[in-house]
Amino acid sequence: MAQKTLDEFSMPKAKPKEIPAEAKAEAMPMLFTEKVEERKKQQGFPPLAPENLPPSYFVSATYDGKAGKVLIKLYEPDSQQIYFWYDNTGHKPYCYTNLSPYELEKIDRLMKHSGFDHFEIEEKFDPLSDRTVKVTKIVAKDPLAIGGRKKGCIRDIIPEDFPKVSEIPVANEAVKVWESRIKYYQSYIYDRRLLPGMVYEVKNGALVPKRLEEAEKNVQKLMQVFQESPSEELEYIEQWARLLEYPAPKFRYAAIDIEVCSSIATRMPDPREAAYPVVCVSVYGSDGQKRVLLLKREGVREGTEHLPADVKIEYFDSEEELLRAVFEVLWSYPFVVTFNGDDFDLRYLTHRAENYGFRRDEIPIEVGKRVCLLKYGLHIDLYKFFFNRSIQIYAFNNRYRDVTLDDVGRALVGLEKIPLEKGIGDLTYTELAKYCFRDAEITYKLTSFEDELVLKLVLVLARISSMPMEDVSRQGVSRWIRNFMHREHRRRNFLIPNAEDILALKGKTATKAIIKGKKYKGAIVVEPVPGVHFNVAVMDFPSLYPSIIKVWNLGYQSVLCPHPECRTNLIPDTPNWVCKKKRALESLLIGSLRDLRVQWYKTKSKDKSLPPELRSWYNIIQGALKVILNASYGVFGAETFDLYCPPVAEATAAIGRHAITQIINMAEKLGIQVLYGDTDSVFLKNPSKDQIRELEEWTEHELKMGLDVDKIYRYAVFSSRKKNYLGVLEDGSVDVKGLTGKKRHIPLFIKKAFNRMKERLAMVKTPADFEEAKKDIVKEIRDCYTRLKRREWESLSELAFNVVLGEELERYTKTTPQHVKAARILKEEGVELKAGDLISFVKVINEPHVKPVELATKNEIDVDKYVAYLHSTFDQVLDALGLDFDEIIGLTKLERFM
DNA sequence: GCGGACTGCTTACCT
DNA sequence: ACAGGTAAGCAGTCCGCG
Numbered sequence: 001m002a003q004k005t006l007d008e009f010s011m012p013k014a015k016p017k018e019i020p021a022e023a024k025a026e027a028m029p030m031l032f033t034e035k036v037e038e039r040k041k042q043q044g045f046p047p048l049a050p051e052n053l054p055p056s057y058f059v060s061a062t063y064d065g066k067a068g069k070v071l072i073k074l075y076e077p078d079s080q081q082i083y084f085w086y087d088n089t090g091h092k093p094y095c096y097t098n099l100s101p102y103e104l105e106k107i108d109r110l111m112k113h114s115g116f117d118h119f120e121i122e123e124k125f126d127p128l129s130d131r132t133v134k135v136t137k138i139v140a141k142d143p144l145a146i147g148g149r150k151k152g153c154i155r156d157i158i159p160e161d162f163p164k165v166s167e168i169p170v171a172n173e174a175v176k177v178w179e180s181r182i183k184y185y186q187s188y189i190y191d192r193r194l195l196p197g198m199v200y201e202v203k204n205g206a207l208v209p210k211r212l213e214e215a216e217k218n219v220q221k222l223m224q225v226f227q228e229s230p231s232e233e234l235e236y237i238e239q240w241a242r243l244l245e246y247p248a249p250k251f252r253y254a255a256i257d258i259e260v261c262s263s264i265a266t267r268m269p270d271p272r273e274a275a276y277p278v279v280c281v282s283v284y285g286s287d288g289q290k291r292v293l294l295l296k297r298e299g300v301r302e303g304t305e306h307l308p309a310d311v312k313i314e315y316f317d318s319e320e321e322l323l324r325a326v327f328e329v330l331w332s333y334p335f336v337v338t339f340n341g342d343d344f345d346l347r348y349l350t351h352r353a354e355n356y357g358f359r360r361d362e363i364p365i366e367v368g369k370r371v372c373l374l375k376y377g378l379h380i381d382l383y384k385f386f387f388n389r390s391i392q393i394y395a396f397n398n399r400y401r402d403v404t405l406d407d408v409g410r411a412l413v414g415l416e417k418i419p420l421e422k423g424i425g426d427l428t429y430t431e432l433a434k435y436c437f438r439d440a441e442i443t444y445k446l447t448s449f450e451d452e453l454v455l456k457l458v459l460v461l462a463r464i465s466s467m468p469m470e471d472v473s474r475q476g477v478s479r480w481i482r483n484f485m486h487r488e489h490r491r492r493n494f495l496i497p498n499a500e501d502i503l504a505l506k507g508k509t510a511t512k513a514i515i516k517g518k519k520y521k522g523a524i525v526v527e528p529v530p531g532v533h534f535n536v537a538v539m540d541f542p543s544l545y546p547s548i549i550k551v552w553n554l555g556y557q558s559v560l561c562p563h564p565e566c567r568t569n570l571i572p573d574t575p576n577w578v579c580k581k582k583r584a585l586e587s588l589l590i591g592s593l594r595d596l597r598v599q600w601y602k603t604k605s606k607d608k609s610l611p612p613e614l615r616s617w618y619n620i621i622q623g624a625l626k627v628i629l630n631a632s633y634g635v636f637g638a639e640t641f642d643l644y645c646p647p648v649a650e651a652t653a654a655i656g657r658h659a660i661t662q663i664i665n666m667a668e669k670l671g672i673q674v675l676y677g678d679t680d681s682v683f684l685k686n687p688s689k690d691q692i693r694e695l696e697e698w699t700e701h702e703l704k705m706g707l708d709v710d711k712i713y714r715y716a717v718f719s720s721r722k723k724n725y726l727g728v729l730e731d732g733s734v735d736v737k738g739l740t741g742k743k744r745h746i747p748l749f750i751k752k753a754f755n756r757m758k759e760r761l762a763m764v765k766t767p768a769d770f771e772e773a774k775k776d777i778v779k780e781i782r783d784c785y786t787r788l789k790r791r792e793w794e795s796l797s798e799l800a801f802n803v804v805l806g807e808e809l810e811r812y813t814k815t816t817p818q819h820v821k822a823a824r825i826l827k828e829e830g831v832e833l834k835a836g837d838l839i840s841f842v843k844v845i846n847e848p849h850v851k852p853v854e855l856a857t858k859n860e861i862d863v864d865k866y867v868a869y870l871h872s873t874f875d876q877v878l879d880a881l882g883l884d885f886d887e888i889i890g891l892t893k894l895e896r897f898m
Numbered sequence: 899g900c901g902g903a904c905t906g907c908t909t910a911c912c913t
Numbered sequence: 914a915c916a917g918g919t920a921a922g923c924a925g926t927c928c929g930c931g
Binding site for chain 1: 914915916917918919920921922923924925
Binding site: 819 | 908909913
């Protein structure tokens with residue numbers, strides 16, 4: 001097909017239309033129909049890749065049921081179009097079983113299954129038994145035949161029916177089926193060794209990887225740094241390096257946001273019913289397109305708000321026309337970003353269009369159970385991505401706390417939602433336009449900021465995990481890790497074990513957790529030495545657990561391996577042993593990722609001699625690696641992980657305890673006082689350069705792991721509580737860990753007082769400075785106390801506790817915590833609440849002693865409760881400073897007993 | 899009927 | 914749907930108290 005038609009079909013920035021907005025809106029449906037015709041008749045949808053396609057990024061893959069083939073979406077960065085490439089290799093879905101074809105032929109339901117194709121005999125390596133096994137590959141015509149949702153799929157038929165037809169009454173070995181739950185397009189990706197996120201060409205109809213010389217040179221440079229690594233690891237380092245060094249494209253994308261006018265202002269309209277009209281849609285494109293599409297309605301006033309001059313406002317006489325205009329956008333962008341589009345915007349648009357009787361092929365959206373995908377491009381739902389705990393904590397350092405457009409926008413791009421005083425239906429056109437446009441703008445900026453960080457992060461994670469970008473952005477870190485593990489199993493012709501087989505063979509855990517209900521013992525926390533300490537060096541193991549997995553060869557294969565000769569290679573503090581003969585896959589994969597991050601990407605991301613764009617790219621990569629590495633140990637202890645293996649997690653933690661204990665002993669032997677330590681760190685009091693060097697060298701030599709000086713505190717303040725301290729760095733910045741004063745649920749009033757103390761402490765340089773600082777802190781606390789007593793606060797909201805509702809309201813049956821009491825009062829008032837909502841309440845004199853802020857008044861506040869809170873918040877720091885809260889607020893020792 | 903000792907529940911944090 | 918360890922506050926229970 002000709003390039004030209006495709007370009008026309010996509011209608012990006014091209015021709016700015018001179019026709020006035022109104023006229024254009026009227027012309028819209030005609031234009032759209034023309035486009036549909038064009039697509040259908042001339043060039044057809046899907047936009048098939050031509051016989052020869054220039055280098056393009058593999059961004060997505062799916063199974064196309066109609067075509068009965070895997071479909072790969074390629075993003076061509078010059079034309080900025082998506083091209084579809086359908087499998088033409090004849091690859092088919094399959095699973096494995098330990099039954100022979102002879103035995104399988106007796107199973108009637110299998111042989112007569114409409115989706116059954118044929119058998120093949122294969123030799124695979126079984127990592128659990130550490131030997132080669134013969135298995136039968138059952139090949140099917142379509143993926144649903146293997147493991148569809150309906151009853152009677154092949155993976156269920158075999159264990160159900162074989163025992164009935166077997167001539168031997170009791171089978172010696174259980175009937176087993178393997179690899180039947182792998183998504184077909186993932187299976188295809190692994191088997192064909194395709195690398196999502198990487199660059200491909202179509203040559204004479206075939207999909208072939210494109211070699212980029214510049215990136216290859218970088219890979220070679222990188223490999224020089226790792227010359228010393230064992231050859232076994234080199235293979236993996238190079239493989240990862242290629243995935244990470246290849247560049248990212250410039251993306252073309254649009255952020256969209258819709259507003260729906262419902263009759264009840266407080267209630268979110270149900271997207272499945274789509275009962276109310278879509279009244280406004282905003283589009284903010286990376287090609288400069290900024291549009292607000294408004295539905296004309298009776299009795300709505302124009303309004304006086306002003307939008308930026310480059311925003312085009314378009315009015316529509318009918319909602320149908322408006323929908324068609326939005327759909328045109330969704331048909332044309334390779335990437336569409338939303339905030340909660342899976343559950344709202346795209347779902348609503350689809351059902352609304354269906355209510356109007358749109359034909360299926362006129363709607364550009366594919367609605368799934370939990371997701372909404374696009375027929376042409378990719379839909380990235382930022383809500384799902386930012387909701388991911390690993391992303392929130394490790395990629396964005398907890399900079400946003402609530403996963404709302406307002407909070408994420410404020411924290412990452414400094415833009416907040418426009419506050420609404422009325423319902424959507426009561427806004428003037430310009431108020432509505434402004435509100436809706438801002439949402440699209442925040443969504444856009446969240447995608448564009450820091451050089452398209454989010455899309456590039458998704459791209460890098462897609463490469464590491466061999467997943468389509470859409471899946472990566474919606475799924476958790478355990479899926480990412482599982483998928484690259486699966487990929488390597490297939491690459492090495494390993495049978496992918498069933499979770500129940502790993503568990504049955506390797507069993508549960510041997511240690512006892514400190515916390516009731518946990519599966520095994522975790523890390524050590526050292527009892528802190530209370531007081532103020534000057535010149536504190538914090539030393540830690542960079543990525544301790546991944547290092548342990550690497551150095552100790554941990555993995556489900558190697559822990560409790562079948563070789564008798566390995567049984568002496570014991571894991572400290574456990575009765576378990578680890579394999580000496582063969583490297584575990586996890587150890588190789590996680591170990592090489594760790595080395596790459598520590599020895600290459602972390603340094604490159606700080607290398608000022610590199611151009612800023614490259615540095616930022618390296619920073620994105622090291623951030624992606626950080627996210628994966630941080631979870632790489634935990635997944636083995638997570639029942640939901642497909643390679644769940646509790647003894648592996650337990651071993652990792654046990655070796656960690658062993659390592660830190662040895663460091664502490666050695667430090668003390670060297671005459672260094674250990675003030676505190678947690679999991680992978682030790683806090684050393686005023687150590688000399690020599691002492692530090694000796695400790696580093698000893699650790700490297702004895703434990704085969706690096707111990708680094710992470711930071712040096714000018715001084716640190718410890719109470720007697722673990723996971724609670726304050727440290728002032730050389731540059732005057734302050735680390736506050738675990739103290740109540742930084743917890744997000746405490747009232748702003750108390751938090752502000754705490755922050756003023758923190759700022760004062762940051763100014764202290766010498767022990768002598770302390771005396772002055774103490775006086776100021778005493779004054780601050782007294783001041784705070786009297787303001788409370790006199791009820792002199794700026795607003796009631798300063799006194800609100802903000803606690804997240806962890807469960808649905810009805811599910812608090814064992815106890816009724818205070819925030820739940822407040823939430824129930826709110827519910828009485830008709831406010832809808834669900835799990836995850838933040839409840840703001842104040843403490844009041846009368847039963848039940850709590851009230852939602854918005855319902856409370858100044859005089860019913862229980863001031864003494866707040867004084868008590870102030871007390872406990874400051875106590876954590878005051879006792880180390882030798883101060884006493886009660887004395888500060890002027891109570892004599894005697895008065896305290898009264 | 900009430901207060902203290904205790905356990906358990908819940909949330910937010912640390913590594 | 915990555916893990917375990919810690920702090921804090923409150924809810925609820927049990928028991929003693931002539």
